[in-house]
Amino acid sequence: MVYPFATRVQSITSSAVRDLLRIIQSRDVISFAGGLPDEGLFPVQELELAYQKVFLSGGKSLQYGPTEGDSELRLLISERLKEKGIAASHENILVTTGSQQAIDLVAKVFLSPGDTVLVEDPAYLAALQAFNIYEANIIAVQSDADGMIPEDLEEKIVTHRPKFIYVIPTFSNPQGKVWSKKRREALLNLAVKHNVLIVEDDPYSDLRFTDEAPIPLAAIDTLGKHVLYTSTFSKTVAPGVRIGWLTGPTEVIRMSALAKQSSDLHTSTIDQRAMCYFLQDFPMQQHLYRLREQYKQRLDVMQAYLKKSDPNLFQWVEPKGGMFLWVSINREIDTADLLKVAVEEGVAFVPGAPFFASQPQTNTLRLNYTHASPEVIEMGMCRLMAALDKVLASRVHD
Incomplete structure (x- = not known):
């Protein structure tokens, strides 16, 4: 078979x-x-206390929850995004089971067999796998230490008409590089010019070794129309908690929520409530x-x-x-x-x-x-x- x-x-x-x-x-x-x-x-002890609070709060946290996620957790995530310069209301945040689910949901919403995705080369292996599952045409854009080369990017946008451009511009996986501000702006300008969506995967930006915090693409996209932004607590708190999120254009978040509903209804309510208590009590x-x-x-x-x-x-x-x-x-x-x-x-x-x-x-x-x-x-x-x-x-x- x-x-x-x-x-x-x-x-x-x-x-x-x-x-x-x-x-x-x-x-x-x-x-x-x-x-x-x-x-x-x-932070094992602090997570243990957070989960204790969940069970002491009664049975509501054991019940089904909204697909979009716990409203209080979404508000806390929104506040964290504001610290990065990203203006995302909590109503426009979708809580996911890790950021890997967010990547899969975006692929599910946008990709039909033969549709094109533009990526860096090399790119995050699990994202390539997710796009490949939906039989996408994955096209590599020439890149250097500063990010995608704008001339090659525009040529491939015009030639292939991609459904979206997938990037990890901050401490990329696998290369660990940081895109320059100039290249970030060039990518966004081309996305606006050609009306192409950018998927910004940002699991690592809090693990920086310098005082300077790179500006997310989603922060440069002040109109909030061209960047889908996903991140996670897996790298900074614990991957076993499986809490990630997706934010961006409202219509895309709505479609992603519908896609998630057909996959798992919602991310674990217990884990979401525990993360709420953790973020409120812990000196992050x-x-x-x-x-x-x-x-x-x-x-x-x-x-x-x-x-x-x-x-x-x-x-x-x-x-x-x-x-x-x-x-x-x-x-x-x-x-x-x-x-x-x-x-x-x-x-x-x-x-x-x-x-x-x-x-x-x-x-x-x-x-x-x-x-x-x-x-x-x-x-x-x-x-x-x-x-x-x-x-x-x-x-x-x-």
Whole structure:
């Protein structure tokens, strides 16, 4: 029997990536693979108190709720968005089961087989999977360290008439880069000129390592007509709570709510109420400062191993925030093959090829630096270098 859904998913996911779930469950393998925050930094006690308040409040939080989400939580999210310069009323916010559901809902609303989506190259793998499931035509736009190149973007808008442009302009996954203000404005200007929707995925902006906070596209879109904005508490509070949100043009939010209603009726009322209590009681800004300090320290440890090696061997752009370090190896090497040797050495990462919508660069890899402690990162990088040495040595002998 043929399962079209499975076929479409497999077409964009390499066997190496599919094997990662099995790999990282091995206790003797250090994983730089998943986009995982450190559970040691989760505010466990504060979340426990929040959930206690939910159950002490009676049975209402165990009942069905509105598809759009808990009204109080939406108001709290609206206040947080205002701090980022995004003017979104709580009536125009849809609470989702993580931001991944928001991406899927947008794809469900807009995409029919053959419709075009424009993306960066490389792009977030799970978004590519979501668009692929709806049989979209995924077109990569040429990009550099500052973001999409406007000339190529406009050419592809005119040629392909995309349903939307999907971007992570702040601490992108997988590259960890930050779009310049000029490129953000250029993207929005082209979206307005050609009446194209932008989907701005922003899970990482609170994890910045500098004092300067990049301006979201949704904040530049003062009329609120051209940017759909999605974010989540998964990276800053805890991914297991599964609370994300979507905001943007009113009609799109309404259609997304209808699509969500057909999927799961609503996001867990218990989790939404707990997040309300948590946000009201918890010093979130202090928590974010701690995350930034810890994650920057871990990034520095990881980069130190790359810097002290052969200076001509690696190439990367130092992240200013987020969770990922994107590395190119300046040799003719397939990192899917390197992964096999690395696992034997006791370390895992994600090969870069599956992140590309166009011609994959097989000499790339993505490293997550937020999950492991600095000591474990040191051990893991040592193992990774040993694996790379083995692969390079075998090529010399061949």
